[in-house]
Amino acid sequence: MLDAARLRADFPLLAQRENGHPLVYLDNAATTQKPQAVLDAIAEYYRTTNANVHRGAYGLAIRATEAYEAARAQLAGFVNAWAPEGVVFTRGTTEAINLVAGAYGRAHVRAGDTVVVTAMDHHSNLVPWQLLCQEKGATLRMVEISEDGRIDLSDYGRALERRPKIVAFPYVSNALGTVNPAAQLARLAHAVGAIVVVDGAQSTPHLRVDVQGLDCDFYALSGHKMLGPMGSGALVAKPELLDAMPPYHGGGEMISRVWDDHSTYNTIPHKFEAGTPNVEGAVGLAAAIAYLERIGPERIAEHEQALAAAAIERLTQIEGVTVYGPRDHRAGVVSFTYGDIHPHDIATILDQDGICIRAGHHCAQPLMRRLNVPATARASFYLYNGLDEVDALAGALVKAGALFGYVPA
Amino acid sequence: MDTSPPDPQLSALYQELILDHYRRPRNKGTLDDVTHSVSLNNPLCGDEIDLQLRVDGDVIREARFIGRGCSISQAAASMMTQLLKDRSIPQALALADRMSAMMHGDQAAARDKTLGELRALAGVSKFPVRIKCALLPWNALTDALKG
Numbered sequence: 001m002l003d004a005a006r007l008r009a010d011f012p013l014l015a016q017r018e019n020g021h022p023l024v025y026l027d028n029a030a031t032t033q034k035p036q037a038v039l040d041a042i043a044e045y046y047r048t049t050n051a052n053v054h055r056g057a058y059g060l061a062i063r064a065t066e067a068y069e070a071a072r073a074q075l076a077g078f079v080n081a082w083a084p085e086g087v088v089f090t091r092g093t094t095e096a097i098n099l100v101a102g103a104y105g106r107a108h109v110r111a112g113d114t115v116v117v118t119a120m121d122h123h124s125n126l127v128p129w130q131l132l133c134q135e136k137g138a139t140l141r142m143v144e145i146s147e148d149g150r151i152d153l154s155d156y157g158r159a160l161e162r163r164p165k166i167v168a169f170p171y172v173s174n175a176l177g178t179v180n181p182a183a184q185l186a187r188l189a190h191a192v193g194a195i196v197v198v199d200g201a202q203s204t205p206h207l208r209v210d211v212q213g214l215d216c217d218f219y220a221l222s223g224h225k226m227l228g229p230m231g232s233g234a235l236v237a238k239p240e241l242l243d244a245m246p247p248y249h250g251g252g253e254m255i256s257r258v259w260d261d262h263s264t265y266n267t268i269p270h271k272f273e274a275g276t277p278n279v280e281g282a283v284g285l286a287a288a289i290a291y292l293e294r295i296g297p298e299r300i301a302e303h304e305q306a307l308a309a310a311a312i313e314r315l316t317q318i319e320g321v322t323v324y325g326p327r328d329h330r331a332g333v334v335s336f337t338y339g340d341i342h343p344h345d346i347a348t349i350l351d352q353d354g355i356c357i358r359a360g361h362h363c364a365q366p367l368m369r370r371l372n373v374p375a376t377a378r379a380s381f382y383l384y385n386g387l388d389e390v391d392a393l394a395g396a397l398v399k400a401g402a403l404f405g406y407v408p409a
Numbered sequence: 410m411d412t413s414p415p416d417p418q419l420s421a422l423y424q425e426l427i428l429d430h431y432r433r434p435r436n437k438g439t440l441d442d443v444t445h446s447v448s449l450n451n452p453l454c455g456d457e458i459d460l461q462l463r464v465d466g467d468v469i470r471e472a473r474f475i476g477r478g479c480s481i482s483q484a485a486a487s488m489m490t491q492l493l494k495d496r497s498i499p500q501a502l503a504l505a506d507r508m509s510a511m512m513h514g515d516q517a518a519a520r521d522k523t524l525g526e527l528r529a530l531a532g533v534s535k536f537p538v539r540i541k542c543a544l545l546p547w548n549a550l551t552d553a554l555k556g
Binding site: 341349361399 | 416418420422428431432454455456478479538
């Protein structure tokens with residue numbers, strides 16, 4: 001395992017105390033804390049390099065452009081993108097998926113076509129496809145999940161028999177932690193001629209991602225879930241698909257020539273980056289990637305699996321606790337309920353001990369319906385979490401049990 | 410492992426009366442002869458309430474609810490329906506105001522006997538994010554009566 005206590009020292013926010021206790025931050029599937037290196041990179045950018053990109057004829061603007069494009073190249077390398085020009089910076093995963101639905105989807109999906117999603121998709125990989133299908137008169141087909149929270153492969157096969165235009169799924173489930181067999185799912189979808197969209201919000205921060213190895217077509221990610229700033233993220237795509245797509249947002253930067261009544265468009269990726277981009281976000285994300293690479297995504301994945309395994313073991317020893325999701329092929333996300341104690345009550349009680357967890361539907365209401373619960377409590381780990389924090393979680397849960405009469409006070 | 414006793418604010422929040430109403434809600438169900446009804450949910454946390462009233466003239470004869478959510482929202486709904494029986498509409502709206510005042514830390518409201526068992530929820534005012542849970546049924550009531 002990683003030396004979490006030492007890593008924690010790199011994250012200024014984690015030194016805080018909360019309600020008189022050391023802060024135990026276990027809501028990393030929602031967002032992650034930022035190391036000093038990321039904070040420094042952003043401050044340094046504004047102190048020394050800030051200018052608008054891609055247009056200045058002076059040295060400062062050229063250096064700002066270089067910093068922005070270097071961040072793009074770094075992200076391309078981190079996920080093994082097809083090419084740097086196949087990396088479009090976005091505000092995050094949600095915008096990236098909306099871009100695919102709005103530009104690729106609107107150009108290619110017609111009435112009667114099918115788009116396939118799964119019952120474990122986050123609303124951000126569901127609602128954009130609902131909107132597209134409603135607009136086009138297309139059918140949205142949701143693939144069922146198995147009892148232990150995996151994509152039901154036989155139902156996936158049945159969905160593919162409809163020869164969908166687009167198949168979208170999460171690499172890692174944000175609510176259950178399931179790591180889906182993304183390469184296999186992509187291969188099966190390609191065999192029926194579909195384009196594959198992978199929601200990489202929960203995979204990119206936590207395991208080694210190789211989009212070419214997955215052979216998907218579009219891959220969406222968020223910077224803030226991988227130590228980077230909020231409002232940073234990207235769509236990683238096969239360049240030839242991006243190139244053939246109509247623009248998404250109109251404005252400056254995305255154009256080549258503009259006449260009174262029409263325009264021609266810039267080359268990719270700029271065609272999809274209308275307006276002044278979030279350069280600070282890209283620079284901060286690059287620093288986050290450098291930090292993650294120094295530790296190694298493989299070691300991070302191993303560390304989180306050990307934490308999740310320890311948490312599952314500790315939590316299932318508490319009578320009345322139910323843990324959801326598979327026991328293997330899972331990331332560091334542990335969703336659970338405790339008797340009839342509502343997850344919001346659990347979160348309030350844990351907060352008094354300085355422990356931050358998420359309670360709710362995790363932006364996955366179709367999944368919650370299938371689990372037959374209105375909500376779950378969710379602890380999600382990252383590289384700076386340690387076994388001591390799993391102990392704190394289990395201890396605070398026992399207190400919740402005492403308050404609700406499950407264990408003697 | 411931390412084995413210190415629960416925080417006193419937490420013990421005040423989750424006192425027995427509240428858990429009793431959560432686990433054995435009063436007036437849970439639906440009414441015949443409904444005159445006022447409203448469904449309200451909190452999209453952020455998913456708490457839901459369907460509130461039904463039978464109002465005769467300007468007097469609430471009966472109130473029932475169906476709901477899903479945390480102990481605070483469900484206990485508040487249960488206690489509220491008990492309190493509403495045979496109250497006039499102006500009295501009910503005045504109670505909604507007193508409840509809201511108590512949730513926002515008004516000490517006089519927290520001692521106001523007209524709030525009955527709802528005073529057990531005074532501790533919620535120490536947990537700002539949970540105030541909306543306690544007020545959900547009362548917002549439903551206000552919507553139903555004014556809507």
